[in-house]
Amino acid sequence: MLQGTSQKFRGGCLMLVRDNAGAVDFLGTAFVVHPQGYLLTAAHLVANPDGLRVVPTSSGGEFQPISFDRVAAMAVTVAQRDTAHDVALLKIDQDLEISVPDDFLGSGENVLPGATVVSLGYSFGHDQIHTPLTVGGFASAKIRSYNDTRLILFDNMVQNGDIGGPLIHVADGHVVGIISGRFEPADVVRDSAEWERRPARETNISFAVDIDYGTALMQAEGLFEHG
């Protein structure tokens, strides 16, 4: 079941990079959500919208070289951004024939703690492993952050490169979240105006924002209108 889920989504999982004068800087992960070339990712990765590129790789059925010296990268622009909830909608600039499954967008609402989830992302892109990693775990909790963002905590230890990738609810085969980061309960001291953040514990819990924020952006872009 996890294998099927993984195979279904890997092809839609792209490396997100920035064109840095002919070389690429690795940023994280983005995933395809619409056949017209739209992708979702985390907003904080694309705070600077210049030179954004996405790099497709194979879906992983065969052994892959650990990294590629040269990659084909397609230019993307930021179509919509919701910094409060850390979601951004990207659009591939060039015309590309893309097919997506019929039914893959879910909602964080349908995930309960204990549900099997899979996260996908280029975990170690920073270390030049240019292959997405499928990692399994369980949904751990559903919480609202201080700014009222709906978050799904799950017990994968996501790496920096996973950020912007999809969190998938295995039972439904739906994307339910956009991976946002590792949960690191920082010890914040705010006695004075100059607050201090003490070194945090490393936890094995990560969090993703509810995909509903992403679908809201797609709606704002007019992607759900009949056509």
Next chain:
Amino acid sequence: MQDNNDQLAEQPGWLRLDVHPWVFFISAGIIVLFVVLTIFFENRVDNLFTLVQTRVSTYAGWFFVGTMNVILIYVISLLLGRFGDIRLGGEGAKPEFSTLGWFAMLFSAGMGIGLLFYGVAEPMFHYVASPLAEPGTPEAARVAMDLTFLHWGLHPWAIYALVGLSLGFFAFNKGLPLSIRSVFYPLLGERIYGPIGNVIDIMATVATMFGVATSLGLGVQQVNAGLSHLLDFIPQNAVVQLGLIAAITALATWSVVRGLDAGIKRLSQLNVIIAAALMFFVLLLGPSLFILNAFIENIGIYLQHLPSLSTWNETYDDADWQNGWTVFYWGWWIAWSPFVGMFIARVSYGRTIREFVKGVLLVPTLITFMWMTTFGDTALHIEMLGDGGLAKAVQENIPVSLFVMLESLPWSAVTSVIAIVVIVTFFVTSSDSGSLVIDIITAGGNTEPPVIQRVFWAVTEGAVAAALLLGGGLVALQTAAISTGLPFAIILLGMCWSLHLGLVHYKTGQGFELSLQDYEGPEFRTHATRKMPTFGRRQFWMRGR
């Protein structure tokens, strides 16, 4: 296209026409041409119909029998197979109707007038002219019920299940328009919107039209028979029947204009309640114990003989009994299937495939068996153990058989009137929902087509039924069903394959695909940044403390 629709929407409702031009005008042309020719050559078409019926059923009978069995096996495989969990409308879809209401609607759509027309007549007919036993013996009675069950049992409902499931799957799960052509997407791709798709939809429209018209023709014959049986001064002839068609079509047209909720739905509900009342009347007033015994035994015989009877082709019998019965039924059900399938798809949103097949294949079959046992075995009881005389009445005049049977039970004045009411309401609901379905297909899948088109199709249906009656009565009706069913049978076989491909793709073969073979963009050297990108969580965890 979108702009075009908006412009049309501003025009007054009665003048608005929203059609798929090719499908609408060619289907309408074929049907109108048929009506005109039939009326014009009234005397000569009779022979032509007989000729066509004999030819088609002689040469293509085996094909009908084979097709029906292939489809039944395929539908049962869906019930047991790995696609059972797929939900029409996607994972989160919720059923729109309660399970009981869903069953009632399935049943009222699937059979209609035929149940009343053949409920008494068919078992009687097989009893006195049995193709497989010595006529008039208990063995002949057993075979008669077995053959009736064959014609009204799992096979027709398998056809409906196939068409309903295919339409529902491709419309609700794949987002294609609600039209027969959409089912062929896995085989034809975007070509479904081109000429091939048009041909498929035209065939579906014509088949639906003649399938429904056959039913209406039977219904009107029976209403006529009932009226003249009750009221001596009304004769049984074409003139009265044409008048009845006109009157009932007017009623149907009125119901269509009133709209789906106010008209068709109310009437369907009423219809099912009255029909159920009639059945329980007969069960109570008739030979109750005999009927209950027979119900169990008939099902047992049906299940035992299903493989041999459903593949029986008269190969070694040197007879053409099947042409007028089995082959006619198979053609009729196939011709009905776009209509019933569309309706079933519409009410089955949110059901899983397993639920769907159970609900559409098994439950209505059981209810039909109950009906057929109640009416057929009451008639057999009268003939075998009672006063008799029914067999003679059936052979003389099929439509009147129901009323002759009711007459031999108590309170026949009441039950006969109820029977006529049931037939008329079945007529109206078949006609108006039939015209709605044809209208949806000819409007390119628009589920809310303009009223004037519905009126057009409702009136046309009446006209086709009238033309068929003029052109030769029952034989003409049977010919219409068989000859429009034949091309559609080929479509149904394609549908099995296409649905299978669609389901396989839906269940396993789906993924994200980017066609990068042609990609010739810039290439970049990779380069790992050591600088960590900012985590969004800072914002989440620290703000507002």
